Amino acid sequence: MDRPASRRKSLSYTVTLAEVAAQAGVSAQTVSRALRFPDTVAGHTLARITAAVEATGYVPNLSASQLASNRSKTIAMIIPTLAASVIAETVQGMSDVLLTEGYQLFLGHTDYSPEKEYELVRSMLGRRPDGVCLIGTVHRPETISLLRKAGIPVVQTWDWTEERIDMLVGFSNRDAARAVVAHLAGRGYKKLAFAAVIFPGDYRAEQRHAGFLEGVAEHFKGKKVREVIYRDRPLSMSVGAELFHDIRQRYPEADAIVFSSDVFAGGALLECIGASIRVPDEIAITGFGDYDFAGQLHPGLTTVHVPARDIGAQSARLLVRRLNKQPLETEALDVGFDLVVREST
Amino acid sequence: MDRPASRRKSLSYTVTLAEVAAQAGVSAQTVSRALRFPDTVAGHTLARITAAVEATGYVPNLSASQLASNRSKTIAMIIPTLAASVIAETVQGMSDVLLTEGYQLFLGHTDYSPEKEYELVRSMLGRRPDGVCLIGTVHRPETISLLRKAGIPVVQTWDWTEERIDMLVGFSNRDAARAVVAHLAGRGYKKLAFAAVIFPGDYRAEQRHAGFLEGVAEHFKGKKVREVIYRDRPLSMSVGAELFHDIRQRYPEADAIVFSSDVFAGGALLECIGASIRVPDEIAITGFGDYDFAGQLHPGLTTVHVPARDIGAQSARLLVRRLNKQPLETEALDVGFDLVVREST
DNA sequence: CTGTTAGCGCTTTCAA
DNA sequence: TTGAAAGCGCTAACAG
Numbered sequence: 095m096d097r098p099a100s101r102r103k104s105l106s107y108t109v110t111l112a113e114v115a116a117q118a119g120v121s122a123q124t125v126s127r128a129l130r131f132p133d134t135v136a137g138h139t140l141a142r143i144t145a146a147v148e149a150t151g152y153v154p155n156l157s158a159s160q161l162a163s164n165r166s167k168t169i170a171m172i173i174p175t176l177a178a179s180v181i182a183e184t185v186q187g188m189s190d191v192l193l194t195e196g197y198q199l200f201l202g203h204t205d206y207s208p209e210k211e212y213e214l215v216r217s218m219l220g221r222r223p224d225g226v227c228l229i230g231t232v233h234r235p236e237t238i239s240l241l242r243k244a245g246i247p248v249v250q251t252w253d254w255t256e257e258r259i260d261m262l263v264g265f266s267n268r269d270a271a272r273a274v275v276a277h278l279a280g281r282g283y284k285k286l287a288f289a290a291v292i293f294p295g296d297y298r299a300e301q302r303h304a305g306f307l308e309g310v311a312e313h314f315k316g317k318k319v320r321e322v323i324y325r326d327r328p329l330s331m332s333v334g335a336e337l338f339h340d341i342r343q344r345y346p347e348a349d350a351i352v353f354s355s356d357v358f359a360g361g362a363l364l365e366c367i368g369a370s371i372r373v374p375d376e377i378a379i380t381g382f383g384d385y386d387f388a389g390q391l392h393p394g395l396t397t398v399h400v401p402a403r404d405i406g407a408q409s410a411r412l413l414v415r416r417l418n419k420q421p422l423e424t425e426a427l428d429v430g431f432d433l434v435v436r437e438s439t
Numbered sequence: 440m441d442r443p444a445s446r447r448k449s450l451s452y453t454v455t456l457a458e459v460a461a462q463a464g465v466s467a468q469t470v471s472r473a474l475r476f477p478d479t480v481a482g483h484t485l486a487r488i489t490a491a492v493e494a495t496g497y498v499p500n501l502s503a504s505q506l507a508s509n510r511s512k513t514i515a516m517i518i519p520t521l522a523a524s525v526i527a528e529t530v531q532g533m534s535d536v537l538l539t540e541g542y543q544l545f546l547g548h549t550d551y552s553p554e555k556e557y558e559l560v561r562s563m564l565g566r567r568p569d570g571v572c573l574i575g576t577v578h579r580p581e582t583i584s585l586l587r588k589a590g591i592p593v594v595q596t597w598d599w600t601e602e603r604i605d606m607l608v609g610f611s612n613r614d615a616a617r618a619v620v621a622h623l624a625g626r627g628y629k630k631l632a633f634a635a636v637i638f639p640g641d642y643r644a645e646q647r648h649a650g651f652l653e654g655v656a657e658h659f660k661g662k663k664v665r666e667v668i669y670r671d672r673p674l675s676m677s678v679g680a681e682l683f684h685d686i687r688q689r690y691p692e693a694d695a696i697v698f699s700s701d702v703f704a705g706g707a708l709l710e711c712i713g714a715s716i717r718v719p720d721e722i723a724i725t726g727f728g729d730y731d732f733a734g735q736l737h738p739g740l741t742t743v744h745v746p747a748r749d750i751g752a753q754s755a756r757l758l759v760r761r762l763n764k765q766p767l768e769t770e771a772l773d774v775g776f777d778l779v780v781r782e783s784t
Numbered sequence: 785c786t787g788t789t790a791g792c793g794c795t796t797t798c799a800a
Numbered sequence: 801t802t803g804a805a806a807g808c809g810c811t812a813a814c815a816g
Contacts, residue, residue: 110794112794151588155793157793159794161502176530193548198566199545220498222453222501330731360735365735387732390676390705390710391709455810466786466787469787500809500810503808506811507791507809507810
């Protein structure tokens, strides 16, 4: 059990393979094999090794394993923020699958900054993850080239593009917004307004904005565009109320408001309830995300449901399959979205 | 630039320190130093090295660095779930601080299972993180002994205990629930009920339950206990509505309901609004967590505000200070809680 | 200010 | 079925 003298001191004493091997009376090699491929080791040897592992409390050093094998069993995930609960769901979906597959998750957030994203990708790649998952499909060219050069599987998520880096699990935010506009047009609303917070760098929200404009151009040709867009307000319901009042003041004629998130739509809806503004009679409201509260409000909030958790889970599955060299049915998976029509429209 | 012949093939070609050194015409050691302590290298040398790093697109292999230096610059964080947005906030707070300090975050979730927590701690320790952050103060003895043996800083969070493993950043869930009961008693409510979902393994919720019972014993001596506790329902508003109806049916006399989470309280409150049950006149409602919607509802939800993000940030700071061998003012930080009284009581 | 040497703990390769 | 040797890419220690 004595560790050989060394110039290098480790702060906390940790058991090594060699020590387990010594205790079990076999070579380090055999212990390594026993742990990874128990079938290839004789029964009695395995038993001795298992006992030695138990007795010493050995925990394999995966860093050393990674260095030697060039596989890390980790996935790096880079998200804009955890404050958006739909993104947290995606992380949860990814983590769920990775855990069962024996992978560990490195998580970092960018606050929607492409510069931070670049730095984060760079430092994450320093860990030599086996794969990377990104939210979004728009990145700095340097970021993309870094990822390509890494030569590992990459999944982009939460939007759609024809120019993906590698794999893709998402849906068209643009089409989602167009579907909302089409729905409102179908219900006879004529004067739509768009209300959003779009951080510079939130390209998904940008796409939804673009989709709104396209929808309006399609259904209300030549009509004026009504919109209030904040660039830097928090993702909170009270901001939704602010957006609502801004729209009402600037476009009193508006008969429907398309919000970029359920958080804002929910805030606006609660504001209406508090102020006895009848929804949808006086004004219709739509959201995005189908948050938990959307279906509980009275009136219920018409919104777009997105399979957030599934995006994470499917991304993880694609990464794992690729890493296992299993064939993929597709490298670009459109998980779609659902327009959920409730009473607010 | 030619890499020496090797028996070992790496799947994806990556630049190494030695190659940068060759290109810059210095030793590997000097490159290593230049990257970590630029001041200790001559200006012209530094310039050549910087150019070589740039030209080769070198990304340091932190795994190798970790193995050699015995420091990983990673923190492992183990949470029950990301589905609770207050916990997501804590993760965000941790990640925020760690990023600026140059640490990376390993994240894993346990779904409130102590067994999964043990397995997760075990596999996380395999990465040899520099520190560990856990949610909660109750863990399996094996988990605790594993963490102690690792000899690295550990922070427990989100609750309070006198028997911490190492450091602690939290507050008393029990006192929080007692404060809610005291508030209700002070407002003249006489027949309190407790409504919760408590997963086996959610010891914080358990503490809030205990606090409720203590509060009732204190303020309503000898009175009967009213409670409905589900053991395995999702954290969603519709479950809050179910809890509400269960309470009403079993305890029609109840004049106030203490929910274990704003999610349920919010669901119940919205249900009341939909069913025209007057809150707080017919029944008072309290929550826990001070979610975004709590203040937006009408009536506003009386609840307990918890500095969730701060818990993460302070935990990260404690870990980093400890790792930097800086003195700590305290190893057990009580971040407290605030009773936020709104119109629902 | 810079270089040499040894070694971190593991896996790969090859041989027995 | 098991073991010996080499090396993954980096940093610590020491010397110059």
